[in-house]
Amino acid sequence: MAESAFTIKQTAKLTGISEDTIRYYEKIMLLPRAERKDNGHRVYRKDDIYTLKLISCLKKTGISLEAMRPFLAVSADSHPAENPDLVDQLRDQREAIVNQISSLRQLVDFIDKKLEEGRGGGGCSEPSPGDAKPISVVEMSYFPASAG
Amino acid sequence: MAESAFTIKQTAKLTGISEDTIRYYEKIMLLPRAERKDNGHRVYRKDDIYTLKLISCLKKTGISLEAMRPFLAVSADSHPAENPDLVDQLRDQREAIVNQISSLRQLVDFIDKKLEEGRGGGGCSEPSPGDAKPISVVEMSYFPASAG
């Protein structure tokens, strides 16, 4: 019968996202309106837990709630390839994330240099629009490139 | 004499950070109080430009202004190793960033999978407290690990 239903409290505990925040996500329609019991209480299922965990995962990457929508849409939709808009949004996100990764890598190098020695600078340039190649940040200049 | 001095307007243009934002950074003391001319106008030098570019770089990684302080301190301080607090903060940041990178990598995999096929899930687990090993995300389960 009841295929694993959870209260909002349990859901919060399972996902590490507070009850208030879960309700907030529903309010801003990041999540679909949750199923209700006769008394109006929200009911969550496995899939909802999964979605919330996905959100929590996306949050770790630092993206905004708005930017998450395509991911959640594509996660719900089992045939994403049929939706060109979605595919475009995902491609854009992918690119943004790859860039972010390379900024972060350079930052790690910057820290390592600072920790190992006591001098030297690191910078962060516009990642070349190629792809995620192993960048040798050690060779980077203080002033990467001036913004036009 | 004047070793390359810039107005706030020029600085904003050079760094891609708005004048208001630069003043704001000074107000919250993310930046040291800028030198002033006789008329009270701010003057910026090469080093200040560099610092602002570093901030802009740090912002790309998604860290908060508060979290930037150690970086800016270590960047200004030429002998960071002598300040243990700073070193600790940097280590913590390094760890956080490495974790963020692995979350982001998994996300890229998630997108790739969604784009290539039309199904499957990706998740994002707690990165094992070892280090940045090449994680084969392809093998990840839908429900990585429940939060205690």
Added chain:
DNA sequence: ATTTGACTTGGAGTCGGCTCCAAGATGTAT
């Protein structure tokens, strides 16, 4: 002398993302 422009200050407003609260409905335990 006055206008124009680049700047100063302090403070108010905005937006995203929560977080907290009060009032009310329902469910179970005593």
Added chain:
DNA sequence: ATACATCTTGGAGCCGACTCCAAGTCAAAT
């Protein structure tokens, strides 16, 4: 019956990071 817990709703408040504005200063151009 009454107390307590668990939920509901709507709305207010908070924090970070800006962003905008009004009033004023100063310097050069007309």
